[in-house]
Amino acid sequence: MTFRPPLSREQSRAVDQLAADKYHIPGVILMENAGRGCAELLIAQAPKQVLIACGPGNNGGDGYVIARHLDLAGIAVKIALFCPRERIKGDALINFRIVEAAGIEILDCSDEPLSADFAAALSEADWVVDALLGTGVTSAPREPIASAIGAINASSSGVLAIDIPSGLDCDTGQPHDPTIEAHLTATFVTPKPGYEQETAKPFVGEVHVLDIGTPRKLLAEVLGERG
Ligand SMILES: NC(=O)C1=CN([C@@H]2O[C@H](COP(=O)(O)OP(=O)(O)OC[C@H]3O[C@@H](n4cnc5c(N)ncnc54)[C@H](O)[C@@H]3O)[C@@H](O)[C@H]2O)[C@H](O)CC1
Numbered sequence: 001m002t003f004r005p006p007l008s009r010e011q012s013r014a015v016d017q018l019a020a021d022k023y024h025i026p027g028v029i030l031m032e033n034a035g036r037g038c039a040e041l042l043i044a045q046a047p048k049q050v051l052i053a054c055g056p057g058n059n060g061g062d063g064y065v066i067a068r069h070l071d072l073a074g075i076a077v078k079i080a081l082f083c084p085r086e087r088i089k090g091d092a093l094i095n096f097r098i099v100e101a102a103g104i105e106i107l108d109c110s111d112e113p114l115s116a117d118f119a120a121a122l123s124e125a126d127w128v129v130d131a132l133l134g135t136g137v138t139s140a141p142r143e144p145i146a147s148a149i150g151a152i153n154a155s156s157s158g159v160l161a162i163d164i165p166s167g168l169d170c171d172t173g174q175p176h177d178p179t180i181e182a183h184l185t186a187t188f189v190t191p192k193p194g195y196e197q198e199t200a201k202p203f204v205g206e207v208h209v210l211d212i213g214t215p216r217k218l219l220a221e222v223l224g225e226r227g
């Protein structure tokens with residue numbers, strides 16, 4: 001991949017919008033590419049049992065796509081759902097319905113306090129995927145997601161953060177309390193400005209920038225690259 005300058009949280013969200021409005025790419029195609037890229041990155045780590053913590057938005061939607069591709073690769077996977085089922089919407093709901101129909105195990109962790117099922121599943125997992133909060137979040141994680149972040153950080157599992165380690169301000173690199181401490185972060189299209197900050201290092205781990213199928217011309221438009 002040619003060098004990509006960082007895009008801010010807002011600019012990253014604008015890429016999504018441009019992809020849909022001007023380049024006619026449905027968001028669910030971007031989500032499929034995002035999730036498949038994350039799954040391939042995780043499969044390379046040879047995981048045995050993966051727990052995917054999914055939040056209420058499209059970051060959670062990426063998690064459902066990841067679950068499907070891990071399951072297809074024969075890897076044991078469970079989803080911990082941190083959103084009442086009836087509140088899942090849009091592209092995330094499309095992928096939630098697919099994993100539900102596919103019989104992938106889903107633990108409902110949307111109530112407070114943090115469910116004991118989550119702690120049990122966490123203890124069995126050698127890898128955890130943080131698909132809790134992404135570019136749609138600008139404040140400190142709320143419960144029960146905050147407690148889930150604390151439990152994930154206290155576990156001995158490897159942690160792959162999707163797009164942004166939940167709790168980290170991706171523009172400033174400042175962590176909210178709590179913030180996911182990831183071994184790997186898979187972010188989309190470009191790095192984020194905050195990932196270069198010293199304060200972000202304990203949280204982002206090794207950063208991988210994944211393409212999600214946005215046309216090169218769109219990138220040229222947004223990044224000012226040669227057309
Ligand atoms: N081109 C791309 O980069 C693509 C990115 N994708 C993924 O989509 C997310 C952004 O999805 P969005 O639904 O806009 O936001 P979030 O998933 O971050 O969720 C927001 C959701 O969370 C709740 N919430 C808000 N603040 C808090 C808080 N402090 N604590 C707890 N919960 C909170 C609220 O309900 C919000 O609605 C991006 O990061 C990528 O992962 C697409 O998959 C494909 C293209």
Ligand SMILES: [K+]
Nearest residue numbers: 130133164166
């Ligand atoms: K995340």
